[in-house]
Amino acid sequence: MLEVKNLSFDVASNGGTLEIIDDVSFTLDDGKFLVITGPNGGGKSTIARLIMGIEKPTAGQIIYNGKDITALSVTEHAKLGIGYAFQHPPRFKGMTVRSLLSLAYGSDLAEDKCCEYLTNVGLCSMEYLNREVDASLSGGELKRVEIATLMARKLGLAIFDEPEAGIDLWSFKMLVETFKQMSQDKHDSVILISHQERIMQLADEIIVIAQGKIRSSGSKEEILPQLLGEFDDVCGFKGKGAKEE
Amino acid sequence: MNGKIDNDLLETIAGFHGVPAGAYNLRKNGEGAGRQSTENIEITTKTDNPGIDIHVAPFTKNESVHIPVIITETGINDMVYNDFYIGEGADVLIVAGCGIHNSGGSKTEHDGIHRFFLGKNSHVKYVEKHYGEGEGTGERVLNPTTVVEQEEGSFCEMEMVQIKGVDSTVRETTVNLAAGAKLAVTERLLTHGKQTARSNIDVYLNGEDSSAQIISRSVAQDESEQVFYPRAVGNNKCRAHVQCDSIIMDNSKIRSIPEISANNSEAQIIHEAAIGRINNEQLIKLQTFGMSEAEAEQVIIKGFLK
Numbered sequence: 001m002l003e004v005k006n007l008s009f010d011v012a013s014n015g016g017t018l019e020i021i022d023d024v025s026f027t028l029d030d031g032k033f034l035v036i037t038g039p040n041g042g043g044k045s046t047i048a049r050l051i052m053g054i055e056k057p058t059a060g061q062i063i064y065n066g067k068d069i070t071a072l073s074v075t076e077h078a079k080l081g082i083g084y085a086f087q088h089p090p091r092f093k094g095m096t097v098r099s100l101l102s103l104a105y106g107s108d109l110a111e112d113k114c115c116e117y118l119t120n121v122g123l124c125s126m127e128y129l130n131r132e133v134d135a136s137l138s139g140g141e142l143k144r145v146e147i148a149t150l151m152a153r154k155l156g157l158a159i160f161d162e163p164e165a166g167i168d169l170w171s172f173k174m175l176v177e178t179f180k181q182m183s184q185d186k187h188d189s190v191i192l193i194s195h196q197e198r199i200m201q202l203a204d205e206i207i208v209i210a211q212g213k214i215r216s217s218g219s220k221e222e223i224l225p226q227l228l229g230e231f232d233d234v235c236g237f238k239g240k241g242a243k244e245e
Numbered sequence: 246m247n248g249k250i251d252n253d254l255l256e257t258i259a260g261f262h263g264v265p266a267g268a269y270n271l272r273k274n275g276e277g278a279g280r281q282s283t284e285n286i287e288i289t290t291k292t293d294n295p296g297i298d299i300h301v302a303p304f305t306k307n308e309s310v311h312i313p314v315i316i317t318e319t320g321i322n323d324m325v326y327n328d329f330y331i332g333e334g335a336d337v338l339i340v341a342g343c344g345i346h347n348s349g350g351s352k353t354e355h356d357g358i359h360r361f362f363l364g365k366n367s368h369v370k371y372v373e374k375h376y377g378e379g380e381g382t383g384e385r386v387l388n389p390t391t392v393v394e395q396e397e398g399s400f401c402e403m404e405m406v407q408i409k410g411v412d413s414t415v416r417e418t419t420v421n422l423a424a425g426a427k428l429a430v431t432e433r434l435l436t437h438g439k440q441t442a443r444s445n446i447d448v449y450l451n452g453e454d455s456s457a458q459i460i461s462r463s464v465a466q467d468e469s470e471q472v473f474y475p476r477a478v479g480n481n482k483c484r485a486h487v488q489c490d491s492i493i494m495d496n497s498k499i500r501s502i503p504e505i506s507a508n509n510s511e512a513q514i515i516h517e518a519a520i521g522r523i524n525n526e527q528l529i530k531l532q533t534f535g536m537s538e539a540e541a542e543q544v545i546i547k548g549f550l551k
Contacts, residue, residue: 052533054529054533073532074529074532074533075532075535075536075537075538077533078532078533078534078535078536079535083533084533086526086530088526089530090524090526090527090530092527092545092548092549093462093490093548093549094462094548094549094550094551095544095545095548095551099548103531103534103536103544104534106534106535149534153534
């Protein structure tokens with residue numbers, strides 16, 4: 001179980017401080033699928049990076065399975081079974097997709113397992129195994145390899161930061177299936193940052209973050225209609241998930 | 246050849262223990278220490294200079310030549326001339342390299358001057374590894390000079406690797422390409438401590454439709470210094486690509502000077518050069534797999550120099 005308690009994160013800005021995250025608290029039970037959504041620049045990725053230990057909060061606590069992990073390093077967070085798929089994954093010159101997946105797994109990963117993970121994210125596995133994770137991969141390909149690295153790990157909590165960004169429509173459909181499978185099969189908890197309604201449909205719970213605060217949170221059934229209603233009001237047409245008349 | 250030091254050096258630079266399969270010439274502490282010619286590959290001692298001539302018969306396929314040099318005594322200054330004559334249509338692997346174990350206080354130096362004459366449509370894969378070790382204070386110096394003359398349609402692949410242990414190195418490489426000849430050079434270098442390394446590569450694309458690719462990747466650590474000066478000169482309709490990529494660490498210094506010049510309007514030559522630290526996001530990404538920062542750094546360097 002993940003407990004985020006009164007989490008705040010400030011940065012120095014123009015001689016003052018800028019609050020990126022302001023007193024955020026929530027709890028995620030084991031096996032639950034949480035989608036964090038909200039406007040760009042609202043602090044979603046920062047929350048993910050705080051939970052992974054990449055950034056250290058200015059105040060508040062992060063408790064994972066009863067243990068206070070607030071001050072622990074990224075490496076220690078990883079060893080406790082927390083994984084994070086970056087919004088903008090780095091590229092590695094000279095490293096093949098297969099070796100990156102093996103590093104994620106922790107030892108040499110069998111070819112059929114590599115292929116399975118790559119297929120799940122919509123990449124033709126044989127074509128990609130020995131490709132390098134460098135500038136020769138497109139943004140969308142890189143994002144999919146990044147998602148595959150999390151699949152290769154044994155995790156208690158998997159965090160995906162806008163996994164759908166840069167991914168074409170066909171692959172997106174496959175990706176949704178993959179996340180759907182993940183939410184059904186595994187007992188891990190998943191936090192997924194997304195703007196996509198079809199991904200929100202998979203959620204058990206949704207949190208809306210804006211200006212560093214939780215604007216609303218609750219079950220998918222409560223939050224999704226509100227969000228789609230907002231969209232309808234602003235744009236003057238119905239989102240697909242809105243109730244049919 | 247015997248003893249653990251000899252075998253370890255041979256394993257590191259040439260990938261075998263004892264005696265390799267096929268043609269070979271072993272040189273230890275400035276003297277010949279074993280040789281074998283084959284039906285198609287003849288190795289003979291030079292009469293004018295120290296060194297050997299290697300003749301590969303035309304259309305020889307899938308054979309290899311190993312010519313490793315090891316130096317285990319301190320204070321040796323070994324200079325050797327090796328000439329390779331590759332017959333038309335032959336396809337061979339040549340593994341060279343030098344390993345120095347200097348446990349004394351004097352400088353040990355090996356300067357290898359290699360000349361390659363590639364016949365029409367021949368293919369050579371040349372692998373050269375340099376390595377130094379030893380607990381002594383004596384310097385370990387390697388200054389290789391390589392000259393390659395490529396006839397029409399020949400293909401030369403060169404892999405030149407120097408990972409740690411060599412205090413000072415100046416590498417000079419010159420290649421001349423005739424029509425349709427192709428060259429692919431990959432250079433990998435890691436320096437540390439107070440080591441210095443310089444690599445000058447001059448490639449002359451003289452024949453129509455000749456092509457060259459030079460890829461240099463290096464890592465400089467501690468106080469070490471590196472200079473790269475690859476130069477591609479297009480004298481005919483040709484294509485060339487020069488890429489220098491370096492990771493700079495600690496207090497090291499790197500100069501990278503890729504030069505391209507064209508003397509023909511149909512020459513297409515590109516260069517890229519980059520020097521930078523290890524990207525912080527790369528380190529964090531690998532830490533999210535459970536590695537420590539130091540382990541992540543090692544993995545990134547190993548991949549980069551692969």
